[in-house]
């Protein structure tokens with residue numbers, strides 16, 4: 440088999456989720472999922488038929504929720520598919536480049552590598568902000584730039600003036616993709632309002648995080664009518680299973696969306712509670728300010744903490760191998776009880792030091 444696999448597939452490092460690694464535990468604070476769930480039930484009558492290419496009622500509902508017109512929305516299998524679809528649609532593998540800003544979400548680079556498209560990385564500067572000077576010096580042949588806002592795994596918001604500066608000064612032949620997977624935790628900072636002004640702006644959304652629906656794999660691309668038109672040419676003919684659209688529509692109903700908003704507030708409260716309780720622990724060097732449902736924490740020895748938490752049934756995400764994130768762990772915010780247990784275990788560890 441080895442001989443028939445192309446070199447660019449043989450040589451790259453695949454995405455490693457904790458699920459894939461197979462870590463076991465009882466409290467999962469590793470994948471930024473919502474700890475709150477609601478069982479949305481629905482009976483299906485028409486599973487013998489293929490679904491609509493794009494469920495028109497779901498488009499209507501997401502349009503109302505996002506205040507973006509239906510022609511400017513594309514439903515995808517999670518935003519991970521959106522990241523891949525954009526590169527497949529717009530990049531020529533011999534010519535075009537994908538730009539990204541580490542430390543950030545790994546899938547921008549991984550999708551480009553799988554599609555044999557070259558990438559250019561511009562490391563972020565102080566406070567995990569964008570290095571505008573370097574960005575503009577290196578735009579030659581760049582077709583897509585991926586900005587994660589708020590950023591995963593740092594939890595940081597990108598300065599809105601920097602985003603506007605980029606959109607104002609970049610060629611309209613370069614797409615600026617803002618990944619808003621966590622924007623519901625800081626919704627006033629969404630770039631949706633800029634869509635009417637910049638036809639090369641693309642916004643990625645998902646139901647996987649704040650909506651508590653990681654299991655259904657449903658995401659949305661918001662952009663100009665033209666960008667959506669080309670993406671539609673490349674997207675599979677029946678991409679979204681009907682049970683998925685059904686559940687997504689129920690989640691976007693007013694009464695359910697209200698519950699989701701309450702859960703968002705609960706998560707933010709849990710986050711602030713957790714941070715206030717562990718801020719002063721001697722083996723914590725820094726807790727980065729977060730605008731999301733996770734916190735990035737720098738420890739004196741992160742491997743020891745990671746192992747100790749795992750032994751106590753708590754799975755978090757190790758980020759210490761990444762640039763600038765030496766000794767850092769990323770911890771998703773769970774329920775109040777889960778946060779309390781995490782606090783107890785960290786204090787227990789302190790006593791053993």
Ligand SMILES: *Cc1c(COP(=O)(O)O)cnc(C)c1O
Nearest residue numbers: 517518519544591620645647658
């Ligand atoms: C979780 C995450 C995604 C993937 O979301 P899905 O919709 O579940 O595919 C995309 N971008 C970022 C930054 C994420 O953290």
